[in-house]
Amino acid sequence: MVKDNSVTLKVKSIGENVSLVRMVVSGFLFPYDLTFEALDEIKIALSEAVSNCIIHGYENAEDQEVTVKMEVKEHQLTIQVIDTGIGIADIEQAMEPAFSTREEHMGLGFVFMQTFMDRIEVYSQPGQGTTVLLHKTLPAGEQKIDEVG
Ligand SMILES: Nc1ncnc2c1ncn2[C@@H]1O[C@H](COP(=O)(O)OP(=O)(O)OP(=O)(O)O)[C@@H](O)[C@H]1O
Ligand SMILES: [Mg+2]
Structure with a gap:
């Protein structure tokens, strides 16, 4: 039986915190018996979402x-990544492969998020901020540890 869990993390908008968030999600997902590759894909998707906020x-x-809410409920992982920044005027266009509003960027962040997660949702209002939801079904195996501490 895999226990449900949730963790909310609020981090300052500095690049260093992208790696902090990666470490926290690794710890959060430790009990859920993911392969190294599956965990790495979630970390990449989450890094892209947090980098975009910053x-x-x-x-x-x-x-x-930047707020990162991680939740597992009945084997469903949902990670919400929230900023209160400038927002996105045209979400559909922003999600197109190779679209970027910054010259030095490849426009591939949303492509990675969509490739590595089962489903993503993007909500945004110009001037209000952006919320990205990353969804993935976790394996239904045994939990590695029952209790911590
Ligand atoms: N949190 C956000 N707030 C405002 N705009 C965003 C946000 N996330 C994405 N965008 C917009 O969507 C575009 C596409 O994002 P995406 O991550 O796919 O590419 P990128 O960040 O431009 O490049 P890359 O991720 O490859 O470095 C961005 O260029 C930006 O205009
Ligand atoms: Mg990006």
């Missing part, structure tokens, strides 16, 4: 906040 949402301003 680079685009906050235009690299380092005094803002």
Whole structure:
């Protein structure tokens, strides 16, 4: 029986916190018996979402906040990545492969998120911010550890 769990993390909008978020999701998902590859794919998708908040949402301003809510409920992983930055005017266009509003970027973040997760949802209002939901069904195996601490 795999227990449900949830963790909410609020981090300052600095690039260093992308790796912090990756570490926390690794710890959060440890009990759920994922392969190394599956865990790595989730970490890549999440890194892309958090990087987007910092680079685009906050235009690299380092005094803002990104919220990451991780939840497992009945084998369904949902990770919400929330910023209160500039928002996205045209979500459909933003999600197109190779579309970027920044010259130095490849426009592949949403492609990675969509490739590595089962499903993603994007909600955004210009001037209000952006919320990205990353969904994935976890394997229905035994939990590695029952209790911690
Ligand atoms: N949180 C966000 N806030 C505002 N705009 C965003 C946000 N996330 C994505 N966008 C917009 O969507 C576009 C596409 O995002 P995507 O991650 O696919 O590519 P990119 O970030 O431009 O390039 P890459 O991820 O390859 O470095 C961005 O260029 C940006 O205009
Ligand atoms: Mg990106």
